[in-house]
Amino acid sequence: VSGVAVRAVGVVTGSGRGVARERMRRATRECLLAVDAVDALLDDGGLTRADVEGAETALVYVTATAYVASNRAFIEGGGGALHFPYTAPSAVPAEVAIELGLHGPYTVLIGGAATTIDAIAHAATLLHRGACARALVVAVETFEASADVLRRGALVGGDVPVDTAAAVLLERGGASGGDVARVAAAGRDAFACAPLVALARERGRGGRMIELTGCWRGRAATTIVACGKEG
Amino acid sequence: VAAGVVTPIGGDLESFWSGLLTGVDGISTIERFRVDDLKVGRGGEIKKLPERTADVTCRATRLLATAADDLLARAPLDADPARVAVIVGTALGGVEELDLALADPHDARHAAAALYDAPAHALAARLGVRGPVLTVSTACASGATALGLGADLLRAGTVDRVIAGGYDVLCRFVMRGFDALRSLTRERVRPFDRRRTGLLLGEAAALVMMARDGEGPAGLGRLLGHASAGDGVHISAPDPGGRGLGLAIRQAIAEAGLGPGAIDLVSAHGTATPLNDRVESLVLRETLGGRAAAIPVHAIKGGLGHTMGAAATLEAIACLLAARHAVIPHTLGFEEPDPECGLDVVAGAPRPAAVRVSLSTSLGFGGCNAALVLEGERA
Numbered sequence: 001v002s003g004v005a006v007r008a009v010g011v012v013t014g015s016g017r018g019v020a021r022e023r024m025r026r027a028t029r030e031c032l033l034a035v036d037a038v039d040a041l042l043d044d045g046g047l048t049r050a051d052v053e054g055a056e057t058a059l060v061y062v063t064a065t066a067y068v069a070s071n072r073a074f075i076e077g078g079g080g081a082l083h084f085p086y087t088a089p090s091a092v093p094a095e096v097a098i099e100l101g102l103h104g105p106y107t108v109l110i111g112g113a114a115t116t117i118d119a120i121a122h123a124a125t126l127l128h129r130g131a132c133a134r135a136l137v138v139a140v141e142t143f144e145a146s147a148d149v150l151r152r153g154a155l156v157g158g159d160v161p162v163d164t165a166a167a168v169l170l171e172r173g174g175a176s177g178g179d180v181a182r183v184a185a186a187g188r189d190a191f192a193c194a195p196l197v198a199l200a201r202e203r204g205r206g207g208r209m210i211e212l213t214g215c216w217r218g219r220a221a222t223t224i225v226a227c228g229k230e231g
Numbered sequence: 232v233a234a235g236v237v238t239p240i241g242g243d244l245e246s247f248w249s250g251l252l253t254g255v256d257g258i259s260t261i262e263r264f265r266v267d268d269l270k271v272g273r274g275g276e277i278k279k280l281p282e283r284t285a286d287v288t289c290r291a292t293r294l295l296a297t298a299a300d301d302l303l304a305r306a307p308l309d310a311d312p313a314r315v316a317v318i319v320g321t322a323l324g325g326v327e328e329l330d331l332a333l334a335d336p337h338d339a340r341h342a343a344a345a346l347y348d349a350p351a352h353a354l355a356a357r358l359g360v361r362g363p364v365l366t367v368s369t370a371c372a373s374g375a376t377a378l379g380l381g382a383d384l385l386r387a388g389t390v391d392r393v394i395a396g397g398y399d400v401l402c403r404f405v406m407r408g409f410d411a412l413r414s415l416t417r418e419r420v421r422p423f424d425r426r427r428t429g430l431l432l433g434e435a436a437a438l439v440m441m442a443r444d445g446e447g448p449a450g451l452g453r454l455l456g457h458a459s460a461g462d463g464v465h466i467s468a469p470d471p472g473g474r475g476l477g478l479a480i481r482q483a484i485a486e487a488g489l490g491p492g493a494i495d496l497v498s499a500h501g502t503a504t505p506l507n508d509r510v511e512s513l514v515l516r517e518t519l520g521g522r523a524a525a526i527p528v529h530a531i532k533g534g535l536g537h538t539m540g541a542a543a544t545l546e547a548i549a550c551l552l553a554a555r556h557a558v559i560p561h562t563l564g565f566e567e568p569d570p571e572c573g574l575d576v577v578a579g580a581p582r583p584a585a586v587r588v589s590l591s592t593s594l595g596f597g598g599c600n601a602a603l604v605l606e607g608e609r610a
Contacts, residue, residue, distance in 0.1 A: 059461060064348070079411050085412075085596055089347065090369055091597055093597060094599075097461040097462070098464065104460060106460055106475075106598070106599055107367065107376060108368045108597075108599070109365060109368075110348040118365055122383065125387060152338065155342075217348075219363075
């Protein structure tokens with residue numbers, strides 16, 4: 001049991017909601033989706049950027065694939081000084097941190113659905129030891145531009161998942177007791193986004209205690225989060 | 232903590248340490264891939280890997296396997312495999328495999344290894360462990376973040392042993408990137424030197440075996456505190472004011488239950504780019520206060536190149552070895568102090584010193600900062 005409560009969630013798919021900022025004119029599609037998902041999260045929680053900015057918000061980012069397209073473009077396109085920094089997986093949370101003005105604990109994990117459960121557990125650890133007041137867990141997966149390579153490597157099947165970004169804002173505390181809704185997020189659904197998408201869906205159905213299970217590369221991980229702090 | 236490494240200056244822990252003390256220069260002309268179209272074609276390339284890991288075709292995984300062999304030769308893995316985690320940091324993961332996969336449209340083997348977490352899972356399979364397998368990619372701070380996550384898992388009781396560390400391969404992809412950024416120097420790498428002009432890249436793997444106090448094999452020392460913090464300022468350059476690095480240092484020292492006065496040694500990130508070393512010096516002076524100019528500082532990238540995901544783990548290991556042997560390696564390439572840095576950089580020859588508590592700092596692309604506070608014991 002993670003001992004953390006969900007404050008807000010945000011999910012975007014496909015083209016997202018369309019971030020248009022001059023500052024991000026060079027950013028990759030993955031960066032734009034991430035910022036989009038966080039915007040959706042702020043809307044969901046009735047929050048403003050001022051509510052999360054500063055050193056009291058941890059940022060934990062997870063992805064299995066959201067750098068393959070930019071790596072490929074760099075390899076095939078001859079490379080360039082402006083493009084290269086965006087080949088790093090850390091470019092995506094960097095744009096989120098710049099956008100929101102985040103200076104708190106900062107972690108980037110690579111992997112699928114089980115890794116997102118690990119990311120939630122890590123966020124819970126940071127919250128419980130007082131390293132932050134809230135933790136933003138963000139996942140992004142993009143498949144479209146690298147589907148042929150992912151298929152060849154048997155990392156996706158015939159139906160390529162839709163590009164997705166998801167975010168959850170966690171706080172200490174949370175309801176305890178009551179029914180637990182169990183949600184399994186299969187790895188191939190949307191890789192690292194799968195548990196957060198499942199969480200958003202179950203929360204939308206009114207679930208108060210949600211058990212999330214994620215699988216990736218033959219490994220399963222499980223955590224329980226609460227929706228709402230009263231209880 | 233026990234350790235194992237493979238580096239451009241030595242293929243195991245002993246030769247790495249003696250290489251640091253004797254000032255071995257691991258920088259050479261790169262031979263493994265073409266560099267003739269690049270402005271700079273030198274780096275810390277490992278010329279020979281042991282035959283016992285020749286069965287591993289992915290070079291990144293092979294570096295990890297080689298470091299793991301070195302580690303397990305001195306600290307056998309004596310825990311339930313289901314209670315052992317593998318946590319490794321990397322800036323590049325299996326990108327060289329992606330490069331190979333793109334070169335052959337029918338290839339499946341390299342495509343399957345193209346995701347950045349493939350080498351960590353391959354290492355876990357090779358070691359036969361079944362606990363959590365995590366890949367950290369906080370760019371060049373990855374090797375520090377991995378150790379911090381390992382400590383968290385042990386503290387939470389999730390696992391009984393953690394194989395943690397970092398790795399990265401010197402490959403054409405990253406050489407082209409840094410070449411395009413004009414970050415690579417044509418001169419020698421000179422951390423904190425007045426004449427520094429940039430960095431060179433290197434490759435390495437470094438792993439430690441972590442356990443809770445009193446439970447593991449006799450080791451090199453302890454991780455007392457760790458912290459990370461984001462800059463939230465720029466996609467590739469460090470915050471000129473160093474706010475994220477400063478937060479990470481202060482929190483790591485606080486988590487260790489110590490004050491700045493307890494720090495005996497700083498192992499600096501020290502890339503030798505003009506901006507990095509200036510920012511890092513500024514932050515060290517701010518966070519360590521009046522003693523900052525009196526605390527010995529060393530940086531190991533002059534002889535190895537910047538080994539990216541492996542760098543912070545290598546630097547943490549160097550701190551513990553400095554405590555064990557009561558001597559601080561000198562900073563290869565440092566000759567003329569930069570008055571703007573104002574640090575006591577160990578120069579010219581190793582310096583005998585009683586070291587107990589060390590601070591190791593790391594910065595990476597994307598505004599990733601991490602700090603470790605380590606405690607070593609004299610042998």
